Amino acid sequence: MWEKKGKIVLGLYGISKVYPGTVALHDVNLEIEKGVVHGIIGKNGAGKTTLVGIIAGIISPTKGEIVIEDRHYTHLSCIKARQENISIVPQEPQLMLDLSVAENLFIPNYHLASKGRRIHWDEMYIKAENILKQAGLGLNSRAQAGELSISDRQLVLVVKACYVEQARIIILDEVSASLTQKDEKLLYRIIEERKREGKTILFISHRTDELLEICDRVTVLRDGRSVTTVSCDTLNMEKLSSLIVGEEFRFQRICNEIAACDQREKETVLEVQNLTKLGAFQNISFTLKDKEVLGIAGLRGSGRTEIFRSIMGIEPLDEGLIKLKGKKVRFASPADALKKGLAFLPEDRESEGIISSLSVRENLVLSALKKITRIFCIHKQTEKDMITHLIHSLDIKISSAEQEVSQLSGGNKQKVVVGRIVANQPRVYILDEPTRGIDIAAKESVLKIIREQLSQTGGIILTSPGLEDLLLVCDRILVLYRGRLVAEMRRENFSETTLFNAVQGGTEPNQVAGVASN
Amino acid sequence: MSKKTRVQMFLLDNLIWLIVIGFFLLNAIITPHFATYNNIVNIFYHSSIMSMLILGQGLILIIGRLDLSIESTLAFAPGVAMLLVTQWLPGGAGPVSAIILTLAVGALVGLFNGYCIGKIGVNPFLQTLSMLIMLRGLVLFLVPFSIFPLHDVYTYAGKARIFGNIPVAIPITIAIFIIFHFVIQYTPFGRFFMATGGNPKASFISGINTTRIVMYAFMLSGLLAAVAGLLYAGRQGSVNNSMGDGMVLLAFAGAILGGASLEGGKGTPMGMLGGGILLGMISNSLNLLGVGVTLVYATKGALIFVAIVLDRIKVKLRNHLMQKEQLEKILHQSKGDGESFSPSS
Ligand SMILES: Nc1ncnc2c1ncn2[C@@H]1O[C@H](COP(=O)(O)OP(=O)(O)OP(=O)(O)O)[C@@H](O)[C@H]1O
Ligand SMILES: [Mg+2]
Numbered sequence: 001m002w003e004k005k006g007k008i009v010l011g012l013y014g015i016s017k018v019y020p021g022t023v024a025l026h027d028v029n030l031e032i033e034k035g036v037v038h039g040i041i042g043k044n045g046a047g048k049t050t051l052v053g054i055i056a057g058i059i060s061p062t063k064g065e066i067v068i069e070d071r072h073y074t075h076l077s078c079i080k081a082r083q084e085n086i087s088i089v090p091q092e093p094q095l096m097l098d099l100s101v102a103e104n105l106f107i108p109n110y111h112l113a114s115k116g117r118r119i120h121w122d123e124m125y126i127k128a129e130n131i132l133k134q135a136g137l138g139l140n141s142r143a144q145a146g147e148l149s150i151s152d153r154q155l156v157l158v159v160k161a162c163y164v165e166q167a168r169i170i171i172l173d174e175v176s177a178s179l180t181q182k183d184e185k186l187l188y189r190i191i192e193e194r195k196r197e198g199k200t201i202l203f204i205s206h207r208t209d210e211l212l213e214i215c216d217r218v219t220v221l222r223d224g225r226s227v228t229t230v231s232c233d234t235l236n237m238e239k240l241s242s243l244i245v246g247e248e249f250r251f252q253r254i255c256n257e258i259a260a261c262d263q264r265e266k267e268t269v270l271e272v273q274n275l276t277k278l279g280a281f282q283n284i285s286f287t288l289k290d291k292e293v294l295g296i297a298g299l300r301g302s303g304r305t306e307i308f309r310s311i312m313g314i315e316p317l318d319e320g321l322i323k324l325k326g327k328k329v330r331f332a333s334p335a336d337a338l339k340k341g342l343a344f345l346p347e348d349r350e351s352e353g354i355i356s357s358l359s360v361r362e363n364l365v366l367s368a369l370k371k372i373t374r375i376f377c378i379h380k381q382t383e384k385d386m387i388t389h390l391i392h393s394l395d396i397k398i399s400s401a402e403q404e405v406s407q408l409s410g411g412n413k414q415k416v417v418v419g420r421i422v423a424n425q426p427r428v429y430i431l432d433e434p435t436r437g438i439d440i441a442a443k444e445s446v447l448k449i450i451r452e453q454l455s456q457t458g459g460i461i462l463t464s465p466g467l468e469d470l471l472l473v474c475d476r477i478l479v480l481y482r483g484r485l486v487a488e489m490r491r492e493n494f495s496e497t498t499l500f501n502a503v504q505g506g507t508e509p510n511q512v513a514g515v516a517s518n
Numbered sequence: 519m520s521k522k523t524r525v526q527m528f529l530l531d532n533l534i535w536l537i538v539i540g541f542f543l544l545n546a547i548i549t550p551h552f553a554t555y556n557n558i559v560n561i562f563y564h565s566s567i568m569s570m571l572i573l574g575q576g577l578i579l580i581i582g583r584l585d586l587s588i589e590s591t592l593a594f595a596p597g598v599a600m601l602l603v604t605q606w607l608p609g610g611a612g613p614v615s616a617i618i619l620t621l622a623v624g625a626l627v628g629l630f631n632g633y634c635i636g637k638i639g640v641n642p643f644l645q646t647l648s649m650l651i652m653l654r655g656l657v658l659f660l661v662p663f664s665i666f667p668l669h670d671v672y673t674y675a676g677k678a679r680i681f682g683n684i685p686v687a688i689p690i691t692i693a694i695f696i697i698f699h700f701v702i703q704y705t706p707f708g709r710f711f712m713a714t715g716g717n718p719k720a721s722f723i724s725g726i727n728t729t730r731i732v733m734y735a736f737m738l739s740g741l742l743a744a745v746a747g748l749l750y751a752g753r754q755g756s757v758n759n760s761m762g763d764g765m766v767l768l769a770f771a772g773a774i775l776g777g778a779s780l781e782g783g784k785g786t787p788m789g790m791l792g793g794g795i796l797l798g799m800i801s802n803s804l805n806l807l808g809v810g811v812t813l814v815y816a817t818k819g820a821l822i823f824v825a826i827v828l829d830r831i832k833v834k835l836r837n838h839l840m841q842k843e844q845l846e847k848i849l850h851q852s853k854g855d856g857e858s859f860s861p862s863s
Pocket of ligand 2: 091174
């Protein structure tokens with residue numbers, strides 16, 4: 001154990017959690033000091049969410065003891081955790097989508113904004129407005145939560161835990177995974193501020209750089225056991241990565257060697273002209289060549305997701321032309337698009353990606369059933385071969401292929417959705433943040449699959465939460481700002497700073513290779 | 519997984535059939551004349567109509583909707599078909615056309631429901647409720663008295679008996695269930711059904727034509743209701759306007775007993791057959807025991823309740839089993855490691 005400096009606010013001793021089919025945690029000990037930012041990291045399915053779930057009273061441990069200050073518990077309930085002033089922002093943002101932002105902030109603590117037994121609506125909106133302003137979030141408190149982007153939803157929950165509930169111990173489970181760079185800064189500021197006020201923060205993330213930057217201590221989990229808890233001063237990225245993976249970890253700069261090949265020779269698979277959806281994006285024109293990896297970089301609300309959804313026929317377009325291999329098309333639904341060779345990976349895996357009542361096997365092959373069907377019947381052996389291959393190459397952690405997807409950890413769910421697209425092998429892959437919530441090792445392998453396997457069979461359009469991933473795998477990057485394409489860069493003149501500036505809206509035309517025609 | 523656990527899991531998955539067998543054995547002892555060849559055939563015969571409705575309802579529950587209108591379709595389809603061949607069509611038509619017309623009318627009613635729900639987006643409860651009332655009203659209007667006699671070919675499925683006095687309805691029912699079981703379990707079409715029920719939005723985005731699946735499901739449930747109507751009319755030898763009255767709620771019960779869930783994405787046709795046979799056995803045994811008709815109804819109501827509770831217990835039991843299995847494995851490992859791990863609870 002490490003030498004003790006501060007006062008321990010929270011101690012977990014000998015915690016185990018056994019799920020049907022898996023041991024999520026095995027004899028974990030953890031002590032958290034008051035007023036620190038404590039990071040938790042580990043591969044997908046290592047047990048991070050389970051651990052913090054136990055602290056927040058959502059999950060009850062099979063065995064072990066929880067000590068908060070000097071009160072001992074065998075398990076906490078949600079209510080007990082609230083009384084102990086523990087708040088959690090869960091991995092999958094869960095807002096009441098039909099309610100306003102303000103109401104989401106105050107539910108179920110309406111008493112904070114009411115007089116007597118009556119809810120004082122106006123006051124609630126004003127209070128919410130103030131809180132949002134204090135947090136530096138430019139949102140309308142009357143807006144419906146369902147209209148917000150994923151990034152905003154996540155921030156609303158953070159604000160709720162940090163400012164409304166005024167928790168002593170704040171748990172943030174992979175919140176930064178769905179934030180864009182600008183929002184990340186906001187999050188770090190909020191965390192810093194809370195820390196200064198003496199609150200304790202538990203921070204889960206898959207990004208080693210981020211963790212090292214904002215945390216004081218880090219606990220590494222591996223296969224449900226706590227490997228070690230170390231102070232961040234003594235760590236660097238390589239060391240931390242090795243601890244997570246359990247062996248010497250080298251960043252294989254997979255794609256640095258990619259020759260910036262000339263795209264002009266290749267056949268164009270997808271071409272869009274002047275796509276417009278009022279209020280979301282205007283005059284979007286680009287082409288996608290065969291075997292090309294095209295990145296779209298942009299801030300939240302810049303319209304990436306909306307463009308994808310409109311191309312796929314999920315939401316209608318106001319105007320514009322889509323050409324597939326030179327032929328004019330307009331897809332009525334994703335089913336229509338899939339038939340013609342476009343597959344789409346949605347951003348929100350929980351509600352739009354996985355089908356949680358089905359098994360991992362059924363989810364993986366769902367879009368590729370045609371390939372494994374022989375005379376009306378699904379061929380069992382072919383199906384088995386297909387999923388064994390996918391599970392292996394994506395390193396999906398499951399107890400068996402028959403396990404329900406709802407029981408997987410967040411990152412493994414994401415891998416299942418990615419696997420589904422990979423299995424289908426369409427001509428055009430439209431991937432909205434495929435690496436969201438995936439651990440460092442698996443991220444490399446997903447990017448590698450994108451670069452080496454997928455790009456052999458078709459063209460790829462890709463977005464990513466961070467710019468590094470795009471710089472790593474793309475042949476070309478388009479920059480989207482407030483619904484317009486503002487810049488285009490080719491691999492030979494990629495530069496992180498230029499890209500970063502362009503994404504923020506500060507385009508410097510002389511540094512950018514070519515501005516997309518409007 | 520150990521052999522014991524695997525057997526236990528298998529039994530849990532087929533819980534409804536365990537109950538069917540258990541209930542049968544119990545009655546074989548306490549109910550006079552229950553376990554006789556004739557009575558058993560009788561039970562199957564009497565379950566066949568309800569089983570068709572249960573299967574139709576089950577398919578709809580699998581895609582996460584519900585269909586209240588099947589009991590009215592059961593009367594409407596043969597009613598309209600008979601009126602067509604006897605009165606409305608100039609020159610009339612033969613009994614085979616009558617059978618085809620019956621099935622077609624059922625399928626069309628279902629398709630209309632499916633169109634309104636899948637394409638236009640009407641709430642399934644309201645849509646099928648309105649059809650339930652409207653079709654029953656139409657039947658009462660069109661068929662003031664019963665229509666009979668029916669042609670022998672038309673009543674063949676419901677009335678005729680083949681080898682050793684077995685009603686044709688029984689092999690027909692079993693064949694239909696086998697076909698549906700196969701389709702749901704082993705074809706892409708079946709997978710699409712399960713996926714659409716599990717998460718319609720994700721299924722839509724993953725490239726399943728969910729609208730079409732919804733329309734197919736309702737069409738099939740209409741078709742199955744028409745088959746049920748054909749069997750019903752055949753058994754009675756006539757078409758009357760109160761056929762099927764009050765059967766839809768029991769069809770829900772049967773489907774849920776058979777493993778379907780109101781949330782969608784769950785259930786298998788074979789399980790639903792078990793549900794149908796169980797309902798049939800219950801009314802049969804209560805009849806033999808001389809319990810009054812009204813009480814039989816109440817018992818079936820109680821059964822719906824049992825079905826729901828059973829469903830929860832099943833999930834709990836399964837989790838418990840797997841957890842036990844896992845704990846044993848850890849214990850085994852820890853012994854090897856020299857650590858101690860004592861499972862509490
Ligand atoms: N309800 C459940 N039933 C069965 N197994 C479960 C359940 N919930 C989680 N698990 C399993 O417990 C393990 C730990 O899951 P957990 O969600 O804590 O992982 P995690 O570290 O948060 O991973 P990620 O980085 O992917 O979010 C996983 O192997 C998962 O499959
Ligand atoms: Mg997690």
